[in-house]
Amino acid sequence: QQQVKQSPQSLIVQKGGISIINCAYENTAFDYFPWYQQFPGKGPALLIAIRPDVSEKKEGRFTISFNKSAKQFSLHIMDSQPGDSATYFCAARRQMDSSYKLIFGSGTRLLVRP
Amino acid sequence: NAGVTQTPKFQVLKTGQSMTLQCAQDMNHNSMYWYRQDPGMGLRLIYYSASEGTTDKGEVPNGYNVSRLNKREFSLRLESAAPSQTSVYFCASSVDLHQPQHFGDGTRLSIL
Numbered sequence: 633q634q635q636v637k638q639s640p641q642s643l644i645v646q647k648g649g650i651s652i653i654n655c656a657y658e659n660t661a662f663d664y665f666p667w668y669q670q671f672p673g674k675g676p677a678l679l680i681a682i683r684p685d686v687s688e689k690k691e692g693r694f695t696i697s698f699n700k701s702a703k704q705f706s707l708h709i710m711d712s713q714p715g716d717s718a719t720y721f722c723a724a725r726r727q728m729d730s731s732y733k734l735i736f737g738s739g740t741r742l743l744v745r746p
Numbered sequence: 747n748a749g750v751t752q753t754p755k756f757q758v759l760k761t762g763q764s765m766t767l768q769c770a771q772d773m774n775h776n777s778m779y780w781y782r783q784d785p786g787m788g789l790r791l792i793y794y795s796a797s798e799g800t801t802d803k804g805e806v807p808n809g810y811n812v813s814r815l816n817k818r819e820f821s822l823r824l825e826s827a828a829p830s831q832t833s834v835y836f837c838a839s840s841v842d843l844h845q846p847q848h849f850g851d852g853t854r855l856s857i858l
Contacts, residue, residue: 636788638788641786666846673851673852674851674852675750675836675838675849675850675851675852676789676836676849677848677849678846678847678848681846721788721789727843727844732794732796732802732843733791733804733805734791734847735805736788736789736790737788738786738787738788739786739788
């Protein structure tokens with residue numbers, strides 16, 4: 633059962649445009665929401681992350697928007713560049729007692745056209 | 747600055763064969779993880795080790811075993827490989843369970 637639903641599956645954006653990737657979660661016990669960027673043949677790398685007590689976090693051209701009541705969060709890439717072409721994964725973490733879970737979305741393949 | 751190193755990078759096995767995937771990190775991290783990545787499924791946690799000497803099951807542990815050999819090394823073993831275990835396997839590490847994870851570049855495993 634997928635607890636973090638990510639959309640769209642793929643996205644094509646022109647250079648300079650805004651890329652928007654959305655995620656929705658079900659479990660209110662999640663306490664940390666990271667986004668990972670993955671280039672072909674490489675492992676995922678942490679891009680930006682947010683905690684549920686914050687509604688927005690911005691780092692350079694990357695912004696996470698978080699809507700706790702709707703249980704949704706999104707990644708916005710402003711002024712998208714061809715070098716941003718990669719697969720992006722959202723994730724949600726839950727840590728309870730001694731257990732640990734980091735649940736990933738299914739990924740969005742972004743292509744930024746020159 | 748190697749970070750997380752996984753070996754081998756590629757492997758082809760026959761059904762029923764056994765295999766150990768190796769992972770080592772040089773960042774003095776306490777926590778280590780094994781994930782598998784399948785198309786359309788994202789990454790799914792197989793096992794993790796919060797600290798040296800401990801291991802715990804993740805989301806999809808069946809068919810796998812792990813060993814936290816020391817603080818640096820965390821291996822994943824397939825005792826009797828099945829075609830359903832064809833995947834890309836990623837190892838990751840972090841300072842502790844609260845901190846961001848750093849991933850290796852993966853092992854691409856095909857089971858015929």
